Amino acid sequence: xxxxxxxxxxxxxxxxxxxxxxxxxxxxxxxxxxxxxxxxxxxxxxxxxxxxxxxxxxxxxxxxxxxxxxxxxxxxxxxx
Ligand code: SF4
Ligand code: SF4
Numbered sequence: 151x152x153x154x155x156x157x158x159x160x161x162x163x164x165x166x167x168x169x170x171x172x173x174x175x176x177x178x179x180x181x182x183x184x185x186x187x188x189x190x191x192x193x194x195x196x197x198x199x200x201x202x203x204x205x206x207x208x209x210x211x212x213x214x215x216x217x218x219x220x221x222x223x224x225x226x227x228x229x230x
Contacts, residue, residue, distance in 0.1 A: 163201040164224050165190065165212060171220035172198040181212035181221050 172178070175197025182190045182199060190212060191202040199221070208229060213221040 162224070163204045164206045164208070164226070165201045166222050166224070167199045167201075168220040168222070169196065169198045171218040173218055173220075174199050178217065180215050180217060184211040184215050 174192045189203040213223045
């Protein structure tokens, strides 16, 4: 069963990273380090962070602590 509210598109993961802003290629791993669920990872081939598993507590430190503002967490409508 797909457990997702209608406002939340199932094919999109909740956390997106702006590849133009992400400085993972310079060694940044802040979002990966702060995520309590360990669902973020660095894609070494692209040099950017990305969401590895589609799971999220919407606790927000990845978005707040990213030094370049590259992370956007889409909070599902029903949780707002
Ligand atoms: S904290 Fe921001 S800049 Fe650093 S790896 Fe994550 S998305 Fe990229
Ligand atoms: S909002 Fe929290 S659980 Fe979701 S990716 Fe960011 S740090 Fe991880």
